[in-house]
Amino acid sequence: MSKMLSILSAMVCMFAFTGTVLADDTAPAVAPAATETTQAAPVKHTKTSIISGAVVSVDATAKQIVVKNSEGKMADLTFDVSDQTNIKKAGKDIALSDIAAGDKVMVAFKHKDDKRMATSIKVRVPKAAKTDAPAVAPATPAN
Numbered sequence: 001m002s003k004m005l006s007i008l009s010a011m012v013c014m015f016a017f018t019g020t021v022l023a024d025d026t027a028p029a030v031a032p033a034a035t036e037t038t039q040a041a042p043v044k045h046t047k048t049s050i051i052s053g054a055v056v057s058v059d060a061t062a063k064q065i066v067v068k069n070s071e072g073k074m075a076d077l078t079f080d081v082s083d084q085t086n087i088k089k090a091g092k093d094i095a096l097s098d099i100a101a102g103d104k105v106m107v108a109f110k111h112k113d114d115k116r117m118a119t120s121i122k123v124r125v126p127k128a129a130k131t132d133a134p135a136v137a138p139a140t141p142a143n
Contacts, residue, residue: 081121
């Protein structure tokens with residue numbers, strides 16, 4: 001029993017001192033000078049995000065579209081559009097200039113160089129208004 005306790009104590013001490021030594025190795029050798037400016041590397045997001053909302057404006061020349069988030073939690077979002085952006089309405093390819101303010105869209109995008117790059121834009125087609133009147137009046141018998 002005392003041998004087991006000695007081995008266990010030795011292992012605990014070994015792990016305790018190893019943690020202290022490793023902590024010292026991670027400290028920087030020289031602190032950066034106060035006159036140097038350090039700039040963090042830009043964060044790269046590779047995840048595709050999706051947002052739905054109404055188009056505020058379209059600038060086909062600058063290849064940008066501004067969308068108001070339908071959830072209202074964010075300010076208007078500007079998306080850059082490239083030649084590779086897939087733009088569709090009713091299942092058909094359309095040009096950026098075919099999108100108008102007020103159109104309901106779903107934009108899939110990725111962050112690139114601190115910008116939102118649209119990978120696809122789907123314009124929603126409004127559903128036809130429902131009417132209570134029947135499309136064809138029933139025939140009345142002639143008497």
